[in-house]
Amino acid sequence: MRLAVPAALRxxxxxxxxxxxxAWYSGFDECxxxxxxxxxxxxxxxxxxxxxxxLREARRLRWIFSRGAGMDRQPLDLxxxxxxxxxxxxxxxxxxxxxxxxxxxxxxxxxxxDLVRAQDRREWLPRPPGLGELQGSRALVLGYGAIGHEVAAxxxxxxxxxxxxxxxxxxxxxxxxxxxxxxxxxxxxxxLVTVASTASTRHLVGTAELAAMKPGAWLLNVTRGWIxxxxxxxxALRDGPLGGAYLDVTDPEPLPPDSELWAMPNVIITPHASWxxxxxxxxxxxxxxxxxxxxxxxxxxxxxxxx
Numbered sequence: 001m002r003l004a005v006p007a008a009l010r011x012x013x014x015x016x017x018x019x020x021x022x023a024w025y026s027g028f029d030e031c032x033x034x035x036x037x038x039x040x041x042x043x044x045x046x047x048x049x050x051x052x053x054x055l056r057e058a059r060r061l062r063w064i065f066s067r068g069a070g071m072d073r074q075p076l077d078l079x080x081x082x083x084x085x086x087x088x089x090x091x092x093x094x095x096x097x098x099x100x101x102x103x104x105x106x107x108x109x110x111x112x113x114d115l116v117r118a119q120d121r122r123e124w125l126p127r128p129p130g131l132g133e134l135q136g137s138r139a140l141v142l143g144y145g146a147i148g149h150e151v152a153a154x155x156x157x158x159x160x161x162x163x164x165x166x167x168x169x170x171x172x173x174x175x176x177x178x179x180x181x182x183x184x185x186x187x188x189x190x191x192l193v194t195v196a197s198t199a200s201t202r203h204l205v206g207t208a209e210l211a212a213m214k215p216g217a218w219l220l221n222v223t224r225g226w227i228x229x230x231x232x233x234x235x236a237l238r239d240g241p242l243g244g245a246y247l248d249v250t251d252p253e254p255l256p257p258d259s260e261l262w263a264m265p266n267v268i269i270t271p272h273a274s275w276x277x278x279x280x281x282x283x284x285x286x287x288x289x290x291x292x293x294x295x296x297x298x299x300x301x302x303x304x305x306x307x
């Protein structure tokens with residue numbers, strides 16, 4: 001059996017069952033060569049058209065593992081047509097993303113960007129620009145999966161009352177269903193978007209949802225930019241009740257230099273970097289369910305399978 005795996009993981013793939021060998025690759029062009037006779041492929045963040053090319057050219061493929069969690073870039077119809085198994089790295093970056101969300105909330109409460117800009121100007125401000133705190137505030141987490149649980153655990157340590165939204169709610173007063181959250185938006189100081197990126201979540205947060213939010217509340221998004229209607233967001237930031245927004249993702253992405261969002265004082269923008277961690281390489285290897293990760297040649301645990 002032959003595997004096609006990114007060369008960056010060479011140090012982590014230390015145990016292989018008998019009869020298994022690896023073709024290493026760096027970049028898309030090398031991947032096309034490596035996967036030619038491979039049965040298992042580990043893909044990084046290739047574009048959709050590149051993934052389609054790999055699937056069409058690699059006729060021996062049976063299993064593809066994507067380190068990314070989002071399925072919106074995957075040609076799922078082609079996977080079904082080929083009868084291929086697709087697994088992903090769901091939850092892989094949940095910890096770093098949760099920390100980025102907490103960082104953004106603290107920065108918003110204390111108006112930390114204003115302090116940094118004052119330092120850039122070498123200006124000693126006569127009074128603190130922000131007097132907010134997390135203690136005693138309330139947060140709504142849209143999408144109570146791995147990221148949602150990680151951020152909720154951290155926020156509770158700051159004294160934040162967290163309510164999560166799940167598609168299938170459980171018997172937990174801190175979890176509500178998909179038909180309940182809109183009517184309760186006015187209760188929360190923070191609305192965190194960690195919902196899965198699917199066709200059904202496009203513009204999940206639009207004009208009506210933004211208008212229903214508590215005056216001064218912040219909206220934070222770390223999944224896909226198009227889950228929020230960006231035109232409606234701009235209007236709410238300019239004229240509506242919204243206090244501000246943290247956007248690690250935008251629509252489109254990268255955010256064009258002439259976007260009004262860049263200059264808004266109540267917006268914090270990061271370049272889809274909330275996942276970043278020096279331990280990401282080791283962490284992504286921990287999600288790999290295939291050979292070299294404790295399985296055998298004939299029986300590997302298939303986690304995070306996508307049908």
